[in-house]
Amino acid sequence: MSETIEQALERAAPGLSDRLRKAIAARASRVRVHDGHRLFGPGDRSENFLIALSGAVRVEHMGPSGRSVVLYRVAPGESCVMTTSCLLSGAAYEAYGYAEGEVEAIAVPAVAFRELVEQEAAFRDLALSVFSQRIIELVDVIDELLLHRVDLRLASWLADRAPAGGVIAATHQSIASELGTAREVVSRILKEFERRGWLKLTRGEIRVADPGSLQVFSATR
Amino acid sequence: MSETIEQALERAAPGLSDRLRKAIAARASRVRVHDGHRLFGPGDRSENFLIALSGAVRVEHMGPSGRSVVLYRVAPGESCVMTTSCLLSGAAYEAYGYAEGEVEAIAVPAVAFRELVEQEAAFRDLALSVFSQRIIELVDVIDELLLHRVDLRLASWLADRAPAGGVIAATHQSIASELGTAREVVSRILKEFERRGWLKLTRGEIRVADPGSLQVFSATR
DNA sequence: TGCCGTCAGTGACGTCGTCACGCTCAGCGC
DNA sequence: GCGCTGAGCGTGACGACGTCACTGACGGCA
Numbered sequence A, B: 001m002s003e004t005i006e007q008a009l010e011r012a013a014p015g016l017s018d019r020l021r022k023a024i025a026a027r028a029s030r031v032r033v034h035d036g037h038r039l040f041g042p043g044d045r046s047e048n049f050l051i052a053l054s055g056a057v058r059v060e061h062m063g064p065s066g067r068s069v070v071l072y073r074v075a076p077g078e079s080c081v082m083t084t085s086c087l088l089s090g091a092a093y094e095a096y097g098y099a100e101g102e103v104e105a106i107a108v109p110a111v112a113f114r115e116l117v118e119q120e121a122a123f124r125d126l127a128l129s130v131f132s133q134r135i136i137e138l139v140d141v142i143d144e145l146l147l148h149r150v151d152l153r154l155a156s157w158l159a160d161r162a163p164a165g166g167v168i169a170a171t172h173q174s175i176a177s178e179l180g181t182a183r184e185v186v187s188r189i190l191k192e193f194e195r196r197g198w199l200k201l202t203r204g205e206i207r208v209a210d211p212g213s214l215q216v217f218s219a220t221r
Numbered sequence C: 001t002g003c004c005g006t007c008a009g010t011g012a013c014g015t016c017g018t019c020a021c022g023c024t025c026a027g028c029g030c
Numbered sequence D: 001g002c003g004c005t006g007a008g009c010g011t012g013a014c015g016a017c018g019t020c021a022c023t024g025a026c027g028g029c030a
Helices: A005-012 A018-027 A081-089 A110-119 A121-147 A150-160 A172-179 A183-195 A211-219 B005-012 B018-027 B081-089 B110-119 B121-147 B150-160 B172-179 B183-195 B211-219
Strands: A029-033 A038-040 A048-062 A068-074 A096-109 A167-169 A199-202 A205-208 B029-033 B038-040 B048-062 B068-074 B096-109 B167-169 B199-202 B205-208
Touching (some): A005 A018, A005 A096, A018 A121, A048 A081, A048 B121, A068 A121, A068 B121, A081 B121, A096 A110, A110 A121, A121 B048, A121 B068, A121 B081, A121 B110, A150 A172, A150 A183, B005 B096, B048 B081, B048 B110, B068 B121, B068 B172, B096 B110, B110 B121, B150 B172, B172 B183
Antiparallel strands (some): A029 A096, A048 A096, A199 A205, B029 B096, B038 B096, B167 B205
């Protein structure tokens, strides 16, 4: 590992001041997690404030039945609010965190987190602004779950990540958790889209033939 | 108004230090809102950090169809995170805030909020801990909406606020938005509960005859 | 007394989650 | 090659729930 924590931070969060990067680097340790691996799960206690450097962390909530929803993703330069919430309130996680891609992150222990909050205005702003952002995103998730039809949400999800004729690698199950619904529902709707000629289904991947129609469909209410 | 802002703060938030109360009082103004009145709604811009002193603020999200869910309630001594989020991110509200009871609150302008965050450690802790708490509560709301049956949630809601033979004053519509469902659904389920002898329905109120059975029922999955 | 707005009851229907299957396609050992 | 196994997918039946469209019941209020 030739790159220092400070250099990694500069790459991931160019907005921070040199001073703050130094301050964080002095207190943090480095964490690496491989693609698909779990970072935390329900019942775990949070002991560190996390800032992602590369890769992303998918945070999802799961109920006893096994159904799950993606709450948000932590991008490089961002911190994970579930972790921070649990750190501050002492509560156990109610969500899973999974690595997407090779994840590097820095971990700031609770005490050091408090120090940084005390001493570094930019760090306070970082923490508060990420909280603000996530609150709004969580309300969006509630809005989606509560008020929008699954077929429209699925169409929109597909249109968003289909580079015109592109292939999306995902199982129906993974899409179902993404949207907070059941696999069978995703299968049925995808089949219907295929009948309409908007895409082709093969095992483990979806070839989007007509992203335009998906887009239009997702906008009909 | 004989009571000063400082005295009101002491009553509502006895945990704060004298110093912090003084600091807040020096920068804040006072707000009064009558029962049922709206404090904010979608599209409004947030210009103040709010701390409730008495009464409660019900924060609910509403979709275009008119269906709504209660996201959380702001109790005396707490601040409203939607307000804070919007203040910090500059985004417009996506939720409604309604007074429950006669609400008194103090409003701290954005600039003064930043000053307090800078200078008062206890204020930072207050802001961060309320954020933490709400994040966890919002995830609970998602969990409820996504994974629990309406009849069980309704039974639990009734059992929670029925003082054994007590009367709950609420319209079916208000209960529906409390739980994020539709009025008709609430009506049907309540009717079923009445058939089972657990309660009596009259216009605008519900007489709970058997909170025990409701409790038991709500625990069956 | 009649008008009107709010609240509640009800049936029909469509969407969606759940359950219970059965099928297909790798990969792997033999 | 053959069969085994597990992951991924297709499908029908059914129940829960949201939506729509109406109806009636009750309480002010002119």
